[in-house]
Amino acid sequence: MLLVPLALVAAGASPASAAETCFAGSAEEGCISGTIRTEVGVVPDVDVHVTGPGGFDETATSDDRGKWSVKVTELGEYTAEVVTETLPKNVGVTGNQGSVTVNITNLTQGKAVTFGIRTGDYSDTVSRSDRVIRSMFSGLRLGLLLALASIGLSLIYGTTGLSNFAHAEQVTMGGMLGFLVVNKWGVNVWIGCFLVVLICASTGYLQDRGIWQPLRRRGLGLAQMMIVTIGLSLALQYMYQYFIAADTVKIVLSDPTPHSVGPVIFNALDIASMLVSIVVISGVGYALLRTRIGRATRAVSDNPALASASGIDVDKVIRLVWTVSAALAGLSGILYSLVIQHGMKWDSGLQILLLLFAAVTLGGLGTAFGALVGSLIIGLVVELAPVFGAPGDLKYASALVILILLLMVRPQGLLGRAERVG
Amino acid sequence: MSTLSESIPTPDAAQTGETQAGVYDPNDPEGPPPERRFLIAATIFVAYFVVVLLAAKYAPGTAGNIARGMLRESISAQTAAVAIAIIGLNIHFGYTGLLNMGQAGFMMLGAYGFSISIWHGLPMVVGILMGMLAAFVFALILGVPTLKLRGDYLAIVTISAAEILRYIGRLARLEDFSGAAQGIPGSQYREPFTNLSFFGDGTWDGGGWLPELQLTGVNGWWVRFVAWLLVAVCCLLVFLLVRSPWGRLLRGIREDEDAIRSLGKNVFAIKMQALIIGGLFGALGGMLYILPASMQPDAMGRSLTFFCWTALLLGGAATVFGPVMGAVLFFALRIFIQGTSNAVVPDSVMNTSQAAQFAWICVGVTLMLLVIFRPQGILGDKRELRFNV
Numbered sequence: 001m002l003l004v005p006l007a008l009v010a011a012g013a014s015p016a017s018a019a020e021t022c023f024a025g026s027a028e029e030g031c032i033s034g035t036i037r038t039e040v041g042v043v044p045d046v047d048v049h050v051t052g053p054g055g056f057d058e059t060a061t062s063d064d065r066g067k068w069s070v071k072v073t074e075l076g077e078y079t080a081e082v083v084t085e086t087l088p089k090n091v092g093v094t095g096n097q098g099s100v101t102v103n104i105t106n107l108t109q110g111k112a113v114t115f116g117i118r119t120g121d122y123s124d125t126v127s128r129s130d131r132v133i134r135s136m137f138s139g140l141r142l143g144l145l146l147a148l149a150s151i152g153l154s155l156i157y158g159t160t161g162l163s164n165f166a167h168a169e170q171v172t173m174g175g176m177l178g179f180l181v182v183n184k185w186g187v188n189v190w191i192g193c194f195l196v197v198l199i200c201a202s203t204g205y206l207q208d209r210g211i212w213q214p215l216r217r218r219g220l221g222l223a224q225m226m227i228v229t230i231g232l233s234l235a236l237q238y239m240y241q242y243f244i245a246a247d248t249v250k251i252v253l254s255d256p257t258p259h260s261v262g263p264v265i266f267n268a269l270d271i272a273s274m275l276v277s278i279v280v281i282s283g284v285g286y287a288l289l290r291t292r293i294g295r296a297t298r299a300v301s302d303n304p305a306l307a308s309a310s311g312i313d314v315d316k317v318i319r320l321v322w323t324v325s326a327a328l329a330g331l332s333g334i335l336y337s338l339v340i341q342h343g344m345k346w347d348s349g350l351q352i353l354l355l356l357f358a359a360v361t362l363g364g365l366g367t368a369f370g371a372l373v374g375s376l377i378i379g380l381v382v383e384l385a386p387v388f389g390a391p392g393d394l395k396y397a398s399a400l401v402i403l404i405l406l407l408m409v410r411p412q413g414l415l416g417r418a419e420r421v422g
Numbered sequence: 423m424s425t426l427s428e429s430i431p432t433p434d435a436a437q438t439g440e441t442q443a444g445v446y447d448p449n450d451p452e453g454p455p456p457e458r459r460f461l462i463a464a465t466i467f468v469a470y471f472v473v474v475l476l477a478a479k480y481a482p483g484t485a486g487n488i489a490r491g492m493l494r495e496s497i498s499a500q501t502a503a504v505a506i507a508i509i510g511l512n513i514h515f516g517y518t519g520l521l522n523m524g525q526a527g528f529m530m531l532g533a534y535g536f537s538i539s540i541w542h543g544l545p546m547v548v549g550i551l552m553g554m555l556a557a558f559v560f561a562l563i564l565g566v567p568t569l570k571l572r573g574d575y576l577a578i579v580t581i582s583a584a585e586i587l588r589y590i591g592r593l594a595r596l597e598d599f600s601g602a603a604q605g606i607p608g609s610q611y612r613e614p615f616t617n618l619s620f621f622g623d624g625t626w627d628g629g630g631w632l633p634e635l636q637l638t639g640v641n642g643w644w645v646r647f648v649a650w651l652l653v654a655v656c657c658l659l660v661f662l663l664v665r666s667p668w669g670r671l672l673r674g675i676r677e678d679e680d681a682i683r684s685l686g687k688n689v690f691a692i693k694m695q696a697l698i699i700g701g702l703f704g705a706l707g708g709m710l711y712i713l714p715a716s717m718q719p720d721a722m723g724r725s726l727t728f729f730c731w732t733a734l735l736l737g738g739a740a741t742v743f744g745p746v747m748g749a750v751l752f753f754a755l756r757i758f759i760q761g762t763s764n765a766v767v768p769d770s771v772m773n774t775s776q777a778a779q780f781a782w783i784c785v786g787v788t789l790m791l792l793v794i795f796r797p798q799g800i801l802g803d804k805r806e807l808r809f810n811v
Contacts, residue, residue: 163574165581215794223521223573227731227793230523234728235786242779350724354585357578365574391595397586404579407567411575 030104032078033069034113035062038091041341042066043117047086052078052104059083065248077103080113093117128387130263135383137264141339143379144277148332149352150359150371151284152325158301158366159321160212161222166233168353170326172240174200174333175344179249182334189253189338193276196334197327204326208319216318233349241346250343251334273335280331281372284324288368297321301366351396355382358399362406364416373414377402463743463801470751471496488761492754499642502649503529503710505749508730508737509656510703515731516739516806517664518696519676521577524564525704526726527584530719531556532705534591537717538600540611549611550709557705560587561698569693584727591719606717615713619644642714649710653746656703661742663699672696673740673806725782732789738802747800756781 032050036043046062053076060068072078081099084092093116102111153167174196182192211232215225258267288294299307300317308314336352337344359378363370378399385398406413474496477489495501507529514520535553540546564583568576590596592603600606621644663669671692674682683689708722715721729752737748764777772780798804 163577218794220794223519224793224797226521226574226577227735228790230728230731231786231789231791231793233786234725234789235783238779238782238786242776242783245775350585354582357582361575361578391593394586394589394593397589400579400582400586403582404563404567407571407575407579411567411571 030072030111031069032072032080032102032104032111032113033067034080034115036066036068036082036115036117038117043088043091045086047083048080048113049083050078050080052076061086072104075104077101080115082115082117087117091117131387132384133263134265135387136380137266139380139383140376141270141274141379142383143376144274144281145332145336145340146352146355146359146379147281147372147375148277148335149329150356150363150375151281151368152321152328153356154360154363154366154368154371155297155301155321156325157360158368159297159304159318160216162212162229163226163357163365165226165229165353166236167325167329168349168356169233169236169240170200170203170329171333171336171352172344172346172349173203173236174330175251175337175348176240176244176249176333177330178334178337179251179344182251182253189251193331193334197331200330200333201323201327203330205319205323207326208322212322213315213319216315233353237347237349244346246345248343248345249337250341251338253338269339273339276331276335280328284328285369285372293317293320354396355399358403361403361413364413367413367415370413370415459741459801459803460743463747466800467747467750470754474754484761484765488758488765491757491761495753495757496750497646497650498753499645499649499714500711501749501753502646502653503707503713504726504730504733504753505653505707505746506649506656506710507704507707508734508745508749509653509660510700510707511730511734512739512741512745513660513663513672513696513700513703515734516741516744517669517672517676518693518700519573520569520693520697520700521573522580522697522700523577523727523731524580524582524584525700525730526722526724527580527587528557528560528701528704529708529711529726530584530587530591530722531560532708533712533717533722534600535705536709537606537611537712540614541601541606542599546614553705553709554702557701558698561694561701565694565697569690569697581724581727585724588719588723600719601717603719605719608712608714608716611717612713616644621647645710645714649713652706652710656706657742657746664742668692668695728789729785732785732792735789735792735797735799738799740803740806741799741801744799744801751800752785756785759784 034048036046036048042062043066044062044064046066046068048060048062048068048070050056050058050060050070050072052072052074054074056072056074056078058070060070062068079099079101082093084098087093098115098117100113100115102113104111149167149171152170153164156162156164156167177196177199178192181187181195182189187195211228212225215228220228253269258265260266286294288298296307296312296317297320299310299312300314304314307317333344355378356375359374360371361374362377363372363374381398381402382395385395390398474489474493478486478493480486481489507525510528511522511525514522514525532553535551535556536546536549539549539552544552560583564576564580568579591600593600594602596602664672671682671687674687675689675692679689682692711722712718733748733752734745735748736752737746738744760777760781763772763780764774767777792799798806
């Protein structure tokens, strides 16, 4: 049932392979490659001049995604240099980071080269407090996106007791469909968002109808059901890879102009995505607290048997929860691929899932408002970690460290009820 | 295998044993008795190898190629390595009911401990000990905060921690220490092991008797021999462990933790021991996994953990031979699906790399279907997998 929208992605996004990409791997041919990237985004049409042993002298040009590469056939030291004349206006290299020397010791291993390239707005002497404020802004942005997805994850856990490992794949699905609808079909971004959310909601509905409700009826244990979600996540992930291969999915709209307030640089998209997130989250919160169906949902969360005895149709509530959760995850996904710079890949779900779990557990498994608080904290921690010295990818590790520390002192999470969990 | 019926001495089971002594009803929901199960396992194994061997030797064209690929994968040292990791996972999940979603993390620590030590000039014994030590510490760190909580917490923390380890291994800053994203080439750590070989250079071609397997591994038969020997040793160890009083405690915890606690046993400590022992098997598997190949952090990501799970559930959790059988059949089936879909479906519909992805999609779906329709796998006992954590 999930195949239909995905087949559509395939129709739109044919796995495009860059014509001149080289691959390391054969014994005769090595590869030096990189991506020309500033702090704002990738830069196409920049020349890179590579010199090396045996009079090696070649120039590569970055493609639409900023990628460039050269083939090498000899071992030794190579120097790659950005041809600064080909950089766009207002973009320059920082210090001596426009020239990098790499040592090829083994042809089967490709070498990646990173240059320091910045726009003119970027000054190397940003004060620490400015960097903190900037990171807090992007942390808040990420936190809100995570919150959209994690509220759903938490509601599913609350009403069914299931940790849904495939939830992040729903987020990825939103991003992929958004790319298809907005970028490939050229649908207006607002209508596109609406369409994607609708499709994602229907996948949630069909999933509960086709998989989860029958399994609940069969009385399959929660541990077993969790393994089923893992299988689903695996299948979905490779299905995405089947259709988009190694491509990055990023919805690109015509050149949003950057604004700045104080040290914070942002564009209209950032603000729009944050506003949409806040409105939707408030809406869900209001529904949970004030409406009949919201109260029913919370009742099922508290005690399904009692809720059922007092006349609530538990299956209907759970189906609604699956539908809304999938819709929220889809919205989170499309916003993610709109505003997050590095876009989405077929396996992005993995990274997102770790953050979601950290957020949900931090807030208290099963509490929707805990998920919101947890997501904001995780978003801030992840973005602030590099400012305080965590190298590169390890910013995601910082979220986990917090999670483990919290589990030691307060296993029920920040907003969870203190009851025996084990 | 004979322990399995003793594990749950319900009056129900005893009754069935009395009334059906010697008569096996294939529709019996209680499943076959243990001796019968061993026989089934052996028959499937022998039949599988005979068919594949014959097909590999005599089948023409693509069919022969696929059969040779399956045979190559079935006897490969990496399959044996994964089998050992699955034996560890079986202790976690099958016997104790722990949801360890980070077995690849244990494998990676074993592999890193081994390869980094040797790469930096330490003797091989130290390398093995380092790998084991790393896995031991990892199990402690994961276990202390989570083993007192609901099963999900262990799952969430292990899956995250395994990924974090991979990030750390990939850190460009550590290139001189751990080889970063490109990893460590096998030639940097393999030598002390291959020097012990008494198979010469291990490139025996079967003397014209075996099908042409195009085995390209380094010192193949020596690595293969040691790997499968270790699989046998690990099976024996597990067989002895789960028959011991300690093994009965593990099953007790799986079935009813509170009951074991009320007997005055320290459930937390026993779970921790199980986590550590299973993790050590994982580390050993990781070391073997990189021996014929190279140390690549990305090869030991989340997917590898899920393959372990699928193979375990395919073979049958809470059985001694289930993990081995699951590993062999899992990898062979994957090659079969990939090869067949590549050969049958035209390239315009499914190209070669898409065929590989199609095989992985099948893995995910298989995992779902197994859990739903046959949670006991090929060999297991359905009664043993009704627990909930």
